[in-house]
Amino acid sequence: MILARLAAPAAMDSVLRKGGLILPLILLAAKDLAHTPDALRRLRTASGWRCRIAALLPPELVGMLRLDRLMWIGFAHWLRRRAPERRPEGVALSYLQRGAYGTFVGIVMVSLFLELPINVMIVNLIFKDPGTRLIVHVVATVSAFYSFVWMLSDRWYVGEGSHVLADGVLHLRVGVRSQASIPLAAIERFETVAQDPIQWRRQHGIHRADTLLVTPFDKPNCVLVLKPDAAVTVLHWQVRRAAPRYLLLYLDRPELLASRVKLVAA
Numbered sequence: 001m002i003l004a005r006l007a008a009p010a011a012m013d014s015v016l017r018k019g020g021l022i023l024p025l026i027l028l029a030a031k032d033l034a035h036t037p038d039a040l041r042r043l044r045t046a047s048g049w050r051c052r053i054a055a056l057l058p059p060e061l062v063g064m065l066r067l068d069r070l071m072w073i074g075f076a077h078w079l080r081r082r083a084p085e086r087r088p089e090g091v092a093l094s095y096l097q098r099g100a101y102g103t104f105v106g107i108v109m110v111s112l113f114l115e116l117p118i119n120v121m122i123v124n125l126i127f128k129d130p131g132t133r134l135i136v137h138v139v140a141t142v143s144a145f146y147s148f149v150w151m152l153s154d155r156w157y158v159g160e161g162s163h164v165l166a167d168g169v170l171h172l173r174v175g176v177r178s179q180a181s182i183p184l185a186a187i188e189r190f191e192t193v194a195q196d197p198i199q200w201r202r203q204h205g206i207h208r209a210d211t212l213l214v215t216p217f218d219k220p221n222c223v224l225v226l227k228p229d230a231a232v233t234v235l236h237w238q239v240r241r242a243a244p245r246y247l248l249l250y251l252d253r254p255e256l257l258a259s260r261v262k263l264v265a266a
Contacts, residue, residue, distance in 0.1 A: 063239035070176045070238070074153030084159035087173065090166025091256065095174075098252040101161070101217040108151050112144050158216055163251075165260060170224075172234075172247075178214045179235040180243060186230035190254075190261040191223050197248055211246040212236060220248035222257070 042055035054062050077084075096102060119140045127133045157175030164171045170187075172180045193200050197220060201208060212234060213220065224247040226232060232243040251257060 059239045060237070063237050066238040067176060070157075071150050071153040074156045074176070075149045078152050078156040084156060087160075087162065087164045088166045088171055090164045090171075091260075092160075092162040092164055093170075093257055094160070094162040094252045095216060095218070095250050096158070096161030096252070099161075099216065099218040099250060101158070104217045105151060105155050108147070112148050112151075115144055116141065161216065163249075165257065170257070172214055172249075174214055174216050177216075177237060178212075180214075180232065180247075182224070182226070182230075182232050182243070182247075184261060186227055186232055187261050188225045188227045190258045191225065192254060192258075193220050193223050193248065200248075206246060210244045211248055212244050213248050215248070215250040218250040220250050222251055222254040223248050224261075 039056050043052060046052045046055040120137065123133055123136045123140070127136060154175050154177070157177075159175075163173060165184075168184050170182045170184060172178060172182065195203065197211070197213060200206075200223075201211060226243060226245055226247065228245070230243065233240055234243045234247075
């Protein structure tokens with residue numbers, strides 16, 4: 001758009017300037033229109049007016065709305081000190097004992113409490129109008145409270161922090177962010193990961209769309225490679241989708257899962 005303004009006559013400058021403002025909206029609309037066939041397919045299988053409305057919306061938007069609702073429910077459960085949902089009985093594959101998620105939660109909580117007084121001082125120095133200061137203070141407070149709710153709710157959902165291996169099925173659970181039940185027979189192999197996910201994908205020539213990161217916070221240290229014909233689905237950010245070929249995990253003791261996968265493969 002900038003190059004078009006430079007090349008066009010001066011009389012077209014105002015028109016191109018307005019076009020630059022609406023260009024992002026046009027791109028968003030074009031992205032949604034590209035998903036029209038998928039939306040019509042979902043609409044044909046939907047029942048009830050709520051499901052029909054959800055079928056016409058982008059799945060990512062519906063997933064984020066569901067996730068937001070679950071976060072507020074989780075915060076209410078945290079206030080009432082309710083115990084998280086019980087996991088299936090089996091071998092627990094923990095990911096919090098040696099991970100940095102707990103430290104990350106503590107840093108975020110301290111940062112949120114320090115943010116409010118710092119915001120008050122900075123806003124009072126920058127904005128002189130009392131009305132403007134009030135609006136900025138309200139927005140900053142609501143934003144901090146929203147982050148506070150999401151952080152506590154996520155920690156409540158994560159619970160003891162473990163996946164579970166039971167009856168030949170690996171139940172992956174990272175709160176309400178990622179959930180899947182994968183039969184061990186659907187796993188082709190298990191590998192350790194030493195690099196950053198981006199470097200690992202580049203080294204193996206794997207596209208990002210063929211991977212899924214299933215960790216609470218830590219860098220993954222292992223990967224599950226699913227069989228090409230594995231009919232496995234995952235619920236990621238509250239969007240149900242077919243599982244990609246590569247699932248990147250962080251485990252405190254990856255050797256526990258590696259031994260089970262090798263045993264089944266043998």
